[in-house]
Amino acid sequence: PELKVRLHELISKEQVFDLSVVKPSDFVRYGLGCLERLADQGDNCAKDIRANLRIMVAGGDGTVGWVLGCLQELNKSKREPVPPTGIIPLGTGNDLARSFGWGGSFPFGWRSAVKRYLNKAVSASVVHLDSWQAVIRMPEGEITELPHALKKAEPADQLEFSKASGSELTEKASCYKGVFYNYLSIGMDAQVAYGFHHLRDEKPYLAQGPVANKLIYAGYSCTQGWFCTPCTASPQLRGLRNILRLYIKRANCSEWEQIQMPSSVRSIVVLNLDNYASGKHPWGDLKPDYLEKVGS
Known part of the structure; x- marks a missing residue:
């Protein structure tokens, strides 16, 4: 609840969704669908928002996978672009967040950290993920x-x-x-x-x-x-x-x-990632001298 209130302060209530109330599939169907209809009717503001929209998911690997799975429906129905997704790591393992530079745990000083996460979501480059x-x-x-x-x-x-x-x-x-x-x-x-x-x-x-x-x-x-x-x-x-x-x-x-x-x-x-079971590397960490031998 405190994180939700903090997000309301930083952005707005209209842009924050509680997944226990609003499912990701409902957001894709109705939320994005509304933007797309307005854009088709000539609303330039809605068109710009839809084109530049970025999504932040606060949760663990399961929650992030749930949202990504629902966003995949956009590809199937040719409703592009698919919004890039950032992560606020609230889970136990957070392997998806670790693999893409969002960190492996939620910081103790979380109030200022939330603002940094949102700023990063705006400026971060997009990296593709296999499914x-x-x-x-x-x-x-x-x-x-x-x-x-x-x-x-x-x-x-x-x-x-x-x-x-x-x-x-x-x-x-x-x-x-x-x-x-x-x-x-x-x-x-x-x-x-x-x-x-x-x-x-x-x-x-x-x-x-x-x-x-x-x-x-x-x-x-x-x-x-x-x-x-x-x-x-x-x-x-x-x-x-x-x-x-x-x-x-x-x-x-x-x-x-x-x-x-x-x-x-x-x-x-x-x-599918370089992290497994809360940041473990199944293949081990390569030593610098090994990389030098292979690269030479």
């Missing part, structure tokens, strides 16, 4: 609670998935699709994130800030066996290769190639 579409097929009879990032796949998407995977899709099988911008994970870390998400929904008073959230994450990591395998709550995740098969299709190749996984693998991550 990836994931198509997920669920077993027959499987009932699941869908996150906002996933929706029921259209018949054309289901047919494309069936052709790509080389398997037939039965009528009773459920197929979903979604877009991700940071990473898609299968395994123990996904189990930890899933547990934290449900705990936050059921007991929001426990997740009151980044420090408390990271402590909860650490607890879930132990119970899932990330640090101490014998106490894992899901034994099947200890041997990830026992519950899934991994295939890849290389560029300019028509055949799928199976990847043999070591028994030690506990998680598979499809990574």
